[in-house]
Amino acid sequence: MLKIESMRFYKTIFVLLIMFTNSKLFSYEEGIALSGDLEIYYRDYGPKDGEPILLVQGIGGQLINWPEHIIDFLLENNFRPIVYDNRDTGLSSRIPSDSFYDEKRNNTIVRNYIRYYLRLPIKADYTLDDMAIDGISVLDKLNISEAHILGVSMGGMIAQIMVSSYPERTKTFTLIFINCFNTLTI
Template identity: 50%
Template sequence: MFFNNASGFEEGYAKKDNLEIYYRDYGPVGGIPVLLVMGLGGQLTFWPPYMIKRLQDSGYRPIAYDNRDMGLSTRFESNPTFLSNYLKYYLNIPIKSEYKLDDMANDAVMLLDYLRIDKCHVIGMSMGGMISQILVANHPDRFHSYTQIASMVSTPNPSNGPSFRVIRLLQERAFKNATKEERIDRAVRLVSTIGMKGYNYNTKEFRNEVGQSIDRSKDDTGFIRQMAAILGTRDRIKKVSNIKIPTLIIHGDIDPLVKPKNAFHSHKLISNSELLMVENMGHLIEEPVFNKFKEELIQHLDTNC
């Protein structure tokens, strides 16, 4: 199982003004909270169950949530196009977006306030790592530690961003009129390209999990708006260089979406950071990949409570 369809959790909406953020609190109540911030186009169910269980077994209380425009959280209405945004991306032309990564970071703070959590650990994956950088830089007093997985500091550009093949696969997700089966097929193609080498995603179990994810949230238009937020947000280099809380940077040595050199850049900017490069890890956390860094992750959390 790659997607998390576990039971025995509490879930609901954190609400402020016209914004609703859907969250899932895995507990236990007495555990030390760990906020999980998912990446581009990912629902809270994308956090793998073996990672959730290991955190719980180690005395932690994982809390995942749907970023705005994804899953069951509030949807926005602008209609940017993939091609126009990526043309601007290649030409270094500023990109307008309905919201920025800073707004998404504020959503996380709102969730913590709603749950009355004064201080926690935060783990950010890909775009979630970008959001978490802003979180820990702006609110260092609210976080014990930061773990960055498969993320970057700079705004993506042709030199540090995804390969052309990956961009073509991302473009497929922008097609709005795909059937459920077509969406499952393209998900298999994408994860097979960006994941670890030799891992078989084209299985009945995985296809069923993707189908359940689609059923949970049929509207996929938020993917393009989230991408616009990434491309439309300025580099966080100065902000990230001010991060002082203990940081663990985890990155795959074959990541085709966020190139490995981005991990070294983050490590150079964050003075209080450790870098863990994971062999044969792409841009995902398959169970064999998680097994390669789970001990270092728990040690990082334990050391900085």
């Protein structure tokens, strides 16, 4: 029995060593930015003298979903990555809505996706414009007047609104995996 227990111990140590030798542990400052009555959770990876870049995640994506190698690449190239959880995601505030919680949640999401793709009106408690203001609130909290903006998927839609509504806050603008839902006829 002692032999089995010591084998488990060594296996555990081995797994922990593999986990931590293949991964860099980043330091960051975390905080809460207020967007109206909502709390928007963010992480600022610094350095303070780096070029600020706000990374805007897509639907349901949390700030922890940004790949480590992306953060690492940005840091190595003198950027200051700033990530945040959109409202209703991660550690940011949840919007109370009877139609969106518990067993109705999945049905509401599917119904709204179908209505969106059919270009029908969607009943929602907030808009992409509100979500764009959330990102600007993070920049305000960090006293950043201008930043590079990078949006992925629905985060690209949010970023587009951010850039068009606040052009003076934008250094550059990058979209990844975004669909314009428009057709081109030649």
